[in-house]
Amino acid sequence: MRTESQTLEFKRLWKDDYLRTICAFANGEGSRLLVGVDDDGQVIGLENGRELLETLPNKIHNKLALLVDVILNQQEGREYLEVAVQGTYAPVSYAGKFYKRSGSNTVELTGSNLTHFLLKKYGKTWDDIAEERFSLADIDPLTVEKFKRLAQDRIPGIQDEESTKALLRKLNLYDGEHLKRAAILLFGRNPQQYYIQSHSKIGRFLSETDIQSSDIIEGNLIDQVDRLMDVLRLKYLKAYISYDGMHRRETLEYPYDALREAIINALIHRDYTDTSNLQIRVYDDRLVMYNGATLSPEVPIEKFDQPHQSRPFNPTMAAVFYKCGYIENWGRGTLNIIDYCLKAGLPRPEFAYEWGAVRATFYRKQRQDEHAVGGVSGGVKKLLEFIEENPGLTAKAISEAMDTPLRTIERWLKALREQEKIEFQGAPRTGGYVVKEH
Structure with missing residues (x-):
């Protein structure tokens, strides 16, 4: 028995409303619509199959500007139509709206989902778009110098680059004569002037609703990494002191490298069209990071604890973070986070996706005392x-x-x-x- 899926849909009879389904198929990888078939995939037949064979191709072309194959088939003397739809390079709309398949359902694309769909169809990502309102005056020279120091191992001779404009071009942060969005988020003096949601928050929570203290971390993303870690380390996390001979050792209750990796991952993979921001909630027994994100179908949340490909949501920014040594280009970020925690004797951190955000939960190890x-x-x-x-x-x-x-x-x-x-x-x-x- 056949079942409906991402690429297969059954309809008992034809209704013009099913043009939405064909639109969704075209915006995907192509699929088939079978008319004259019940929900269980059994052929029940069509009385007007031959009429539809004549009228449907023109109707679909007029409404959707698509050329599809409409085939009249028979099974046990019953006729049914097969509408074969190929995926398209350009986005397809129906009545001014865009649709895609989600499992066996046809859903309308709105908001950030529509934005990312259109960008992807044209081979672009949000961070790769140029903005005319940006200029070199928006770039922080201190961050540029910091990047040069960090990147000298991966970009030999970077310290000799005297021109900020030439450096940003080398980093693919220009489109023609205009800076890209990634340039402002990475190197801007005040990115929140343009993208107010690009700040981060840290809070101490006594319960889910009782907040003891909080901090807002602003500035560009390269600086936010260190500032977030400094505030966490100095204000929100306990450090345990031990001695190795004459040497004093200070160990955070959560591995420093695991938290830093998680913060960098969050900043790179954030969906900056979303109005939410990176939130770090510190409880007595756990630390939770919430980060608004749109997951890649190739790397669902279930694969975060398995070897997987690197699929950064903001690849232009990810390339810069890689060049300054903040990340590796192998999709090992979440695996490294897990390894750091296990080696420190902590429980395995958990990853979940809910309400359009990735949630990473770190569990604290109880000390002997x-x-x-x-x-x-x-x-x-x-x-x-x-x-x-x-x-x-x-x-x-x-x-x-x-x-x-x-x-x-x-x-x-x-x-x-x-x-x-x-x-x-x-x-x-x-x-x-x-x-x-x-």
């Missing part, structure tokens, strides 16, 4: 106090009552069980956690 026998602190302590006041609840019920993710609650429960602070009493479905008597 936080779960040593005889004492607990932080979120584990809050959980112990909650169970003492509300005995007999399941992990799920506790998660809902404390407004804390179930995964976090389960991790805290495990720590308390290992310390023999709590125990589970009753049947698995009806029992709950209680504080042990000592």
Whole structure:
């Protein structure tokens, strides 16, 4: 039995509204529309098949400016039409609107999705577009000098480049006599003057709704990388001190290299047509990054923890970040992040895609002083106090009552069980956690 898919659609009879489906097929890689076939892929036949064979090609050409193959087929004495649509290089619209296929559905393209679709059809990306309103006066010379220092290993002789204009041309940041959007985001004195959404935010969260403190990081992207890391390190993250002989060692609660890699990835892959910004939320037990992004079909969120191709959403900016040594050009960013965390003894970070944003969650490792026998602190302590006041609840019920993710609650429960602070009493479905008597 055949089933509908990205490239195959069944219709019992013809309606002019199905021109939207043909439009969507043309904007993809080409597909087939079968008319006279039910939802299960069974041929039920057409009474006006021969009439449609004559009229449909002209109707499709007049409405969509497309030439398609319309074929009249037979199966067990029943006629059905096959409309074969080839993918087009130029975008196709129907009644002034653009459509694409998403699985077995036809969806209208609007907003940033429409913008990126049109750019892709013409072989462009958002960051590669030139803007007449930009000039060299918008470029920050200090950032240019910083880039030269960073890029001297990958671009020999870059330090000898005296002209900023010549350097930006060498980096493919000019289109004719106009600077591209990437130039302002990477090197601009004040990119937020043109793209207000290009700033980043850091916040300390006591709960999902209770914010203790926050910072806004502005400036160009090359500078934002270091400024974000400095603010995180100095204000938001704990550092643990140890000694190797006479040498003092300072270790962040999350691996520095993992956070830096995640920030660089976020800035490169951000969808700057979206009004959201990079948000870094620091909780007692985890750090979460939210980044507005449009994922490549070739690299869905499920492949973030697997070897995959490099598919930067902003390739012009990615090329500059590569040349200054910020990234490798092998699609290993998320794999490096996972490796850094595992080597530091932290849980594997998680990646998810929701509400048009990539969410990266880093889980903190509890130190010995936080779960040593005889004492607990932080979120584990809050959980112990909650169970003492509300005995007999399941992990799920506790998660809902404390407004804390179930995964976090389960991790805290495990720590308390290992310390023999709590125990589970009753049947698995009806029992709950209680504080042990000592």
